[in-house]
Amino acid sequence: MKFFSGLLAGVLLTTAVSVSAQSLGELAKKEQERRKAAPPAAAVKTYTNDDLKKLPPAPGSTTEKGDKDAKDAMKAADSSDAAADSKGAAAKGDAAKDTTKPAEPAKDEAYWHGRITSAREELRRNEMFRDALQARINGLTTDFTARDDPYQRAQIADDRQKALAELTRVNTEITNGGKQIAAIEDEARRAGVPPGWIR
Numbered sequence: 284m285k286f287f288s289g290l291l292a293g294v295l296l297t298t299a300v301s302v303s304a305q306s307l308g309e310l311a312k313k314e315q316e317r318r319k320a321a322p323p324a325a326a327v328k329t330y331t332n333d334d335l336k337k338l339p340p341a342p343g344s345t346t347e348k349g350d351k352d353a354k355d356a357m358k359a360a361d362s363s364d365a366a367a368d369s370k371g372a373a374a375k376g377d378a379a380k381d382t383t384k385p386a387e388p389a390k391d392e393a394y395w396h397g398r399i400t401s402a403r404e405e406l407r408r409n410e411m412f413r414d415a416l417q418a419r420i421n422g423l424t425t426d427f428t429a430r431d432d433p434y435q436r437a438q439i440a441d442d443r444q445k446a447l448a449e450l451t452r453v454n455t456e457i458t459n460g461g462k463q464i465a466a467i468e469d470e471a472r473r474a475g476v477p478p479g480w481i482r
């Protein structure tokens with residue numbers, strides 16, 4: 284009985300393999316015919332870093348080589364100017380240095396008013412935050428005394444401690460903000476700024 288069942292299994296396996304082999308063979312033939320009928324695909328180009336180095340830089344972009352060439356050209360121009368006229372080259376060098384520095388804002392009424400207003404607004408925000416923190420601390424203190432559950436009391440005590448630490452930080456910022464406003468007012472007095480500009 285085992286012999287017949289093994290023989291039967293072998294015959295079934297051979298048949299299944301031959302059927303699947305036939306279908307795979309047919310699929311391979313169909314794919315081959317499809318590739319022959321399809322137009323040839325264009326060759327795929329793979330770009331490397333060497334290919335990118337051959338391309339010219341994009342307009343408006345700078346490269347290390349371009350920067351180096353520009354610096355070399357500037358050095359050559361400076362050295363030729365120095366040979367022709369050392370005083371003229373020094374004057375041109377000073378003018379070039381002045382143009383590269385960022386322009387300082389004009390210290391007019393808008394400058395002083397903007398500076399003092401910004402400092403006062405920051406101080407006002409910190410004072411409002413301090414008042415809100417103090418109200419939160421007072422509420423947490425009241426809540427702490429009203430609770431009986433030790434776990435809830437511990438949570439409230441932790442929140443209260445964090446709020447107290449934040450209050451200390453904000454008080455320091457308020458002190459620094461007051462000093463900053465006094466420093467701006469003193470600087471304006473020394474610069475001869477009219478008092479109306481810093482009100």
